[in-house]
Amino acid sequence: GESVGLHLPTLSVQEGDNSIINCAYSNSASDYFIWYKQESGKGPQFIIDIRSNMDKRQGQRVTVLLNKTVKHLSLQIAATQPGDSAVYFCAEILGSNYKLTFGKGTLLTVNP
């Protein structure tokens, strides 16, 4: 069935660099996307979301980009810090459906 997937399972960056985490989705009808951060031993934490009528949304140090043409979602983290080390999941919701479809996750490691 259709699902959300991630291009890179692991990403290692230097502290202070910018990070880009990618996600591919296959359901073109999905209209709401969310990025979650999960630190070791904790639950997924909401970072930022974007609806399909937008192509970019910015938060504090994070930016989500949505390219509907190629069904691609990315999370950009500016000036990555050690506290950003975690697994990042993208998730999608289709219409008024309550079901979140999660990607497998990308492990981000920030080296000091």
Added chain:
Amino acid sequence: DAGVIQSPRHEVTEMGQEVTLRCKPISGHNSLFWYRQTMMRGLELLIYFNNNVPIDDSGMPEDRFSAKMPNASFSTLKIQPSEPRDSAVYFCASSATGAGTQYFGPGTRLLVL
């Protein structure tokens, strides 16, 4: 805002025992979700409640699993009898609406010996 509260945070039990996990959703949220997370299968939706009513329990593994939501501020997930393959982290999440952003609790790490 206290966020979603789950208890216990850790549970170790023996095969065959009953396990009860508890969740308090964010006040004012009308939707509650129970998930299970394992390395092999990732995050799996077990059951979804809307306004205290179970809407979708298709993710519940088998009859050994049951969930209740007696009021808007409390839900339980029960496993009876528990088996080693039930070992996982169980998350509760809530959202203001069914299709809205879900906010997760800290999870209960369950180990069945």
